[in-house]
Each structure stands twice: as C-alpha cells, then as structure tokens.
Amino acid sequence: MTRGSIVSLGIANPVFRPNADEEGVYDNDGFVDQNFSEKVDVGLEKPGDTEKTVDGADSAPAPPTELKASLNLGHAVSLAVGQTIGSGIFVSPNDVVKQVGSIGMSLVIWLISGTLSMCGALTFCELGTMFKRSGGEYQYIKAAYGKLAAFLYLWVCGVIRNGMGCAAIALTFAHYFMDLFMDEKDPGFTVAKKSAATAAIVIIIAVNIWSTKIGLWMQNIFTALKLGALSVLVIMGIYFLAAGKTENISKNWFEGTDIDFAKWTNAFFASLWAYSGWNCINMMSGEIKNPTKTVPRALVLTNIIMISIYLIANIAYHTILPLSTLRNERAIAVKVGKVVLGEGTWGRVGEVFFGVSVAISTFGALSSSLMGSSRLPFIAAQEDMFPKFVALIQVKNGTPIVGLLTMGTLATFWVWPIDIGGLIKYVGFLSWAWWGMCFAAVPLLRFTMRGFPRTFRVFLPVTGFAIIASLYLTIGQFVASPVPCLGWLAVVAVGVPIYYGFVDPDNTCRTWMAWLLSKLSKLLKAEL
Structure with missing residues (x-):
C-alpha cells in the first residue's frame, strides 16, 4: 500500500512532510527555502525521497494528514486567555499573600510573574516561528537536544504533567x-x-471530537463569561474606592513583608499557576493561519492582557478585603461577593454569583487545556515517538480523535486517586524545569543552526532572564522538597530504557546489550 493510500484512510504519515509556503518550511529533517538552498540534515528521511509502489515504480511522496490551519489572531488570543484565566486569579492571591505577608510585595510578585511569562512568551516566539508545526516544547527540545530528550519530555510532561494539570483544573471546577x-x-x-x-472532561472531549470549531465557539463563550466575572470584581473594587472605603489599602503597602526567599518561591509558583497557559498557542501553531506573524502577536497580546487583568483584580481584592481575610480565606472571590452585598439574601446572591463564575472560568480553562494538551501525543505519534494509533484523525470531522481520547483518559485517571493540592504541588516544578530547557534552546540553536532563517529574533537578555528565573524556581523547589523532586528524577530515568527498548529506531539498547553480553561472556568465561 502506498503512502497515498494511507492518507486516504485518514491515518497520519509516519514522517512529517509539511507543504512549503512562501516563508519556507522546517520539517525537523531540515529547512527548505527559495533563498536558502542548503539543507540542515539531522538524520531523518529527506523530504525529496521517493517511494516505491507495489509495481516498483517511483512515486512522489503524498502530503501528510494534517490538522487544518483555521485559527486566526482572535482565536489564538481567545484560546490563550481562556486557558490562562482559570481558577488561579480566584484562589492564588491567598497563597501569594500568605507567603510574602504584604500588599505591596504580593503585587510585585504578580508583576514579576507576568513579566517572566512575557519573557517566556517572547522566547517562544522565536522557537514557534522556527518550528511551525504543532507540538510546542516537544518540537523545540527535539531540535535542540535530540530525540531522547524529546521522548523524556513527552514521557514526563505529555503523559504525567499534562494529565495531572487537566485533572487539577477539572477538580477545581x-x-x-x-x-x-x-x-x-x-x-x-x-x-x-x-x-x-x-x-x-467527558463533555469537553466529546465536543472537541465532534468539531474543533464548536470547541472554539464554546471556548469563546466561556472566555467572555469569565472576563465578565472579573469585570464585576473590578467594578466592585472601584465602587469601594469611590465610596471612600480605602482603609484596607491606606497603610504602608510593604509593611509586614516576609523576607524569606524559600517562601517567595512558593508565592511565585502560586502566581505563575494563574499565568500558566501562555505557551498553549505554540502547542497549536500548526493550526494557526500565518503563524510567523500571528504567533508572536498573539503571545504578546495575551500577556499584556493578563498582566493588566491580574494587577487590577488584585488591587480590587485588597481594596475590598482586609489582609487577614486574604491570608485565611481560600475562596476569596466568593468572600468578596458576600462582603460587598452584605449578610442575608443578597450576600448569598454574591456568593452564588462568584461561585458560578469560578466554575465557568475553570470549565473554560479545562476546555483549552484538554484541546492544547491533546496535540502533544498526536504529533509525537506521527513521528514514531508514541504509539502510532494516537495519530489517527477522524476523517469526517478532521479532529485528532485518539489524541483527545488519550488526554481525556489520562486526566480522568488522575482525578480519582489524588486531590487538587497533591496534583498541582509539582506541576509548576515540572513545567519550569522543561521550560528552562526550551529557553536555553534559543542561544543553543543560534549556534548549531546559524544559517537557519529566523523571522523573529528575541532579544537574548530577555531569554537570559527567563533561563535564570527557571533555574531559581527549579533549584529552589528542589532544595525545599528534595525527596519528592528526586522521585520525579527517577520518573524521568524510567523513560530512558523505555525509549531505547521501544522507540529508538537504531536499536541502540540492543547494540549495547550485545556488547555487554560479549564482554561479560569473555570476562566470566560464561555462555548462554
């Protein structure tokens, strides 16, 4: 059966061969461009290779089965804002204030976290416009560090972290x-x-299997609703300020600041959890129209929107609630509704309104997370880094059905044995460890792929800040909780024999084992 027949059945090609456009294409085998004749060979099958049909004749390679590029700038920003605004802004301010101890320092943490997310997004702009296929970090790590590192990322993040993250959001909802x-x-x-x-999880997966467009419409609706809830929160804060109720913010904003950098690490993780989602656009860059221009614009716009929203929302919280309440109350948005509307029926109305708002917000974030996360196993399966059946595309609806089912199954699995706190405790640790590798890939690839055309080049000090911050967050968490972090390193190590035993196309593990068998046989004078 020829590859063209495989495509006609809706099964993804084992080797990705994207169609060239006016900007050129990088296909993980190399780059082809009208103004760039040299091929950067990294050892995979060449796009120009022909195949033999059943009768032995040469045939041109057929185009791959790919997801349609149907997302514009508005869709991309809506998707990222929708994934970013989840439960974080409604619960994380409690953790941040608890760790740093003052209004002013908590706002500084939110600002620095937003700036770090912006630096990460700008760094990902360069990577995202170089590697325009869906898959995000997976593609960047593979290009910079090789297939083993990419598989370990897939093993730890694609199988474990992403499933745990989606489960945590689902449980919060x-x-x-x-x-x-x-x-x-x-x-x-x-x-x-x-x-x-x-x-x-089942409802969202079913909707996205039925139609990506319906999933996007659902995403847009929930994004509008959650922004509406945040707008109500901001209006309440403005009302308190206009009414002269400024006693909660009239004192020294930095009074009581706790200068404990270990606690600050936890505060950063809490606020960064609220910002998480800035990278989801890169996960779906292969489905975005004109990604060279759209991806950078979408990432920058998203982070500007998020920093502004979160700072204003936190000022509203501090205006309405005293610091002691922010420290001790977990569901602070619900408390805001009760404080503003008072006791009795109206207070209950306020609690219900913000309770529903948080539920809507997290449901929308879950929709974005499941959609974005499902693309990682889908792309990896197309490249023989995951079981091939995961790359199946539903022919009628054009959706990555098995990738969606895989992520839905993983998220459902993590829902039952562990609760929210246990799930999110180390999601940030795992995320920033791998993101740090992605940030470091930018200067590395500028050295190893110097002739590669770049339509966007990030200012390297921006990337440097992102690298240093990711090292601080990763090492700080390792120092604070060494035993669990060592456990995660063991999980990473387990992926090595899995790769060499089941994924490595060169059967390196078999070669090593044969070498070891030969040496031990001679050394011990033994036979099988």
Whole structure:
C-alpha cells in the first residue's frame, strides 16, 4: 500500500512532510527555502525521497494528514486567555499573600510573574516561528537536544504533567460547582466532586471530537463569561474606592513583608499557576493561519492582557478585603461577593454569583487545556515517538480523535486517586524545569543552526532572564522538597530504557546489550 493510500484512510504519515509556503518550511529533517538552498540534515528521511509502489515504480511522496490551519489572531488570543484565566486569579492571591505577608510585595510578585511569562512568551516566539508545526516544547527540545530528550519530555510532561494539570483544573471546577449544591463537609462530597470532574472532561472531549470549531465557539463563550466575572470584581473594587472605603489599602503597602526567599518561591509558583497557559498557542501553531506573524502577536497580546487583568483584580481584592481575610480565606472571590452585598439574601446572591463564575472560568480553562494538551501525543505519534494509533484523525470531522481520547483518559485517571493540592504541588516544578530547557534552546540553536532563517529574533537578555528565573524556581523547589523532586528524577530515568527498548529506531539498547553480553561472556568465561 502506498503512502497515498494511507492518507486516504485518514491515518497520519509516519514522517512529517509539511507543504512549503512562501516563508519556507522546517520539517525537523531540515529547512527548505527559495533563498536558502542548503539543507540542515539531522538524520531523518529527506523530504525529496521517493517511494516505491507495489509495481516498483517511483512515486512522489503524498502530503501528510494534517490538522487544518483555521485559527486566526482572535482565536489564538481567545484560546490563550481562556486557558490562562482559570481558577488561579480566584484562589492564588491567598497563597501569594500568605507567603510574602504584604500588599505591596504580593503585587510585585504578580508583576514579576507576568513579566517572566512575557519573557517566556517572547522566547517562544522565536522557537514557534522556527518550528511551525504543532507540538510546542516537544518540537523545540527535539531540535535542540535530540530525540531522547524529546521522548523524556513527552514521557514526563505529555503523559504525567499534562494529565495531572487537566485533572487539577477539572477538580477545581467540580469543587466550586458542587459547593453550590452540597456542603464540603458532607460525606458524599468527595465522590460527587470527582464524578463531576470526570463528567466535565467527558463533555469537553466529546465536543472537541465532534468539531474543533464548536470547541472554539464554546471556548469563546466561556472566555467572555469569565472576563465578565472579573469585570464585576473590578467594578466592585472601584465602587469601594469611590465610596471612600480605602482603609484596607491606606497603610504602608510593604509593611509586614516576609523576607524569606524559600517562601517567595512558593508565592511565585502560586502566581505563575494563574499565568500558566501562555505557551498553549505554540502547542497549536500548526493550526494557526500565518503563524510567523500571528504567533508572536498573539503571545504578546495575551500577556499584556493578563498582566493588566491580574494587577487590577488584585488591587480590587485588597481594596475590598482586609489582609487577614486574604491570608485565611481560600475562596476569596466568593468572600468578596458576600462582603460587598452584605449578610442575608443578597450576600448569598454574591456568593452564588462568584461561585458560578469560578466554575465557568475553570470549565473554560479545562476546555483549552484538554484541546492544547491533546496535540502533544498526536504529533509525537506521527513521528514514531508514541504509539502510532494516537495519530489517527477522524476523517469526517478532521479532529485528532485518539489524541483527545488519550488526554481525556489520562486526566480522568488522575482525578480519582489524588486531590487538587497533591496534583498541582509539582506541576509548576515540572513545567519550569522543561521550560528552562526550551529557553536555553534559543542561544543553543543560534549556534548549531546559524544559517537557519529566523523571522523573529528575541532579544537574548530577555531569554537570559527567563533561563535564570527557571533555574531559581527549579533549584529552589528542589532544595525545599528534595525527596519528592528526586522521585520525579527517577520518573524521568524510567523513560530512558523505555525509549531505547521501544522507540529508538537504531536499536541502540540492543547494540549495547550485545556488547555487554560479549564482554561479560569473555570476562566470566560464561555462555548462554
């Protein structure tokens, strides 16, 4: 059967061969451009190779089965804002204030975190416009460090971290949703919460399998609703300021600041959890129209929007609630509704409004996360780094059906044995360890691929700041919690024999084992 027949069945090609456009194409085998005749060979099958048909004649390679590039700038920004604004802005301010101890320092943490996200996004602009295929970090790590490193990223992040992250968001949604009907102390609350989280995952996966467009429309609706809820929060803060109720912010903003850098690490992780999502655009760059221009614009616009929204929302929180309440109250948005509208019926209305708002916000974030995360196993499977069936595309609807089902199954798996706190505890640690490798890939690739045309070049000090920050976050967490971090290193190590035993096309593991067998046989004078 020829490759053309495989495509006609809707099965992804084993080697990616994108179609060239006016800007040139990098296909992980090399780069082809009208003004760049040299091929950068990294050892895979060449795009110009021909194949033999059944009768032995040469045939030109057929185009691959690819997801349609249907996302414009508005879609990309909506997707990123929708994934970024989840439960974080409604619960993370509590963790940040608890760790740093003052209004002013908490706002500084939010500003630095937003700046770090912006630097990461600008760094990813260069990588995203170089490697325009979906897959994000997976593609960058493979180009910079090789297939083994890319597989380990897939193993740790694609299988474990992304599934845990989606499960944490689903459980946050379910917690606030079920809190509208049950008391958290009720004996059946935990089971009901986990069941609701599972149902949310199933619904979102089903919608995205049916149609990517419907999934985007659903995403746009939830993005509008969550921005509406944040707008109400900001309006309440403005109302308090206009009414002269400034006693909560009239004192020295930096009074009581806790100068403990270990605690600051935890504060950064809390705020960065709220900012997480800035990289999802790169995960789907292969589905974005004119990615060379659209990806940088979308990333920059998203981060400007997020920094502005989060700073204004935090000022509103501090205006309405005293510092002691922010330290001790987990669901601070719900508390805001009660404080502004008072006790009794109206207070309950305020609690319900923000409870529903958080549920809507996290449901929308879950939709974005599942959509973006599903592309990683899909792309890896196309490149023989994951079981091939994961690369199947549903012919009628043009959606990555098995990739979506894979991520939905993984997220559902993590929902049941672990609760929210356990899930999110090290998601940030894993994320920033690998993101640090991606940031370092920019100067590395400028050296190893100097002749590669770049339509966007990030200012290297920006990348340097992102690298230093990721090292601080990773090493700081390792020092604070060495045993669990060593456990994650062990998980990474497990991926090495899996790669060499099942993925490595050169059977390196078999070669090593044969060499070892020969040497031991001679040394020990033994035979099989």
